[in-house]
Amino acid sequence: MTPPAESCPALVLNADFRPLSYFPLSLWPWQEAVKAVFLDRVNIVAEYDRHVRSPSFEMALPSVISLKEFVPASRRPAFTRFNVFLRDKFTCQYCAVRFPTHELTFDHVIPRAHGGRTTWTNVVTACSACNLRKGSKNLRECGMELKKTTRQPTTIELQLNGRAFPPNFLHESWRDFLYWDSELDPW
Template sequence: MARFVTWEDEVLRLSPPLDSCPALVLNADFRPLSYFPLSLWSWQDTVKAVFLDRVNILSHYDQTVRSPNFEMRLPSVISLKEYVQATRRPAFTRFNVFLRDSFTCQYCGTGFPTHELTFDHVIPRSRGGRTTWDNVLTACSACNLRKGDKLCRECGMHPRLEPFQPSAFELQENGRQFPPNFLHESWRDYLYWDSELDS
């Protein structure tokens, strides 16, 4: 038996899936909680936060969610009602080291995807060097292998920047160099990137 296509079927076919409708999350001062990765919540977390009255809705998608007795346009931009203080001392992680160094090998100056980067101990561990902010920097595999367990002066490889402990603000600023591939148009008024956005 042939099935007739209704207008509801057509709307569902043309509507983006709900999972492609995350909300941009801003702090109470209307700045993103983070730039890299961009602070996004799933539509489920966003709807829950709206019901708990923890956020203000600043912009919407055209997409709507429904229950038997409720209908709501999905928020595309929300701001927290209570200000969340950024940590002053970011965690020492491999990702944060790469972000501090702008995903660039500090020896050859080439940028790489995360999976092609390693980190190098300026003073090798075999010589008493520690795994700390001020002794670790981003390196590509080739430079890391070339340097090995030598000191910089022994191999003639000197880092472009001396390693240091960044503040949360410095990591945020570095994150602004890397806009994500997808930006909903409703987010653009709240994001300020260092690189030019496609129109």
């Protein structure tokens, strides 16, 4: 049975054939991929066995596309809740346990009530239990400590962390461009 077009996203590679993003994985819906092909902004690298048709045209849906122009990665990642979780590898920085995203919060190391700011160096990933235990106290007051020091990550560090968390679905045509579970050839 042929999969519906909606389940055929295209993996988007930069001009250097690396994914634009690993986590979340850079995927475009099939409509955006087809539009980019027609606008001559991308090269088709691999295709699905699924086709789209119009009265005068037929095309295999792209499964992997590469941009024709290189897009440099931002040197400074955006400060977002998700990027804090990614920096901390979805692990509570107090109890060192990894949790699913929906069970995580972020915590101000120096509480806002004590003048703490919402910055890379003052916000960490915390599980609900540790966040509740710490409350608006400083670390000494509650007898807790951080598992590692906080700092602003680079975009490359976030990309590397993201590679450790592959998505639930990986099309076979994407595997050559993603490095999860790939065995390296010996020199």
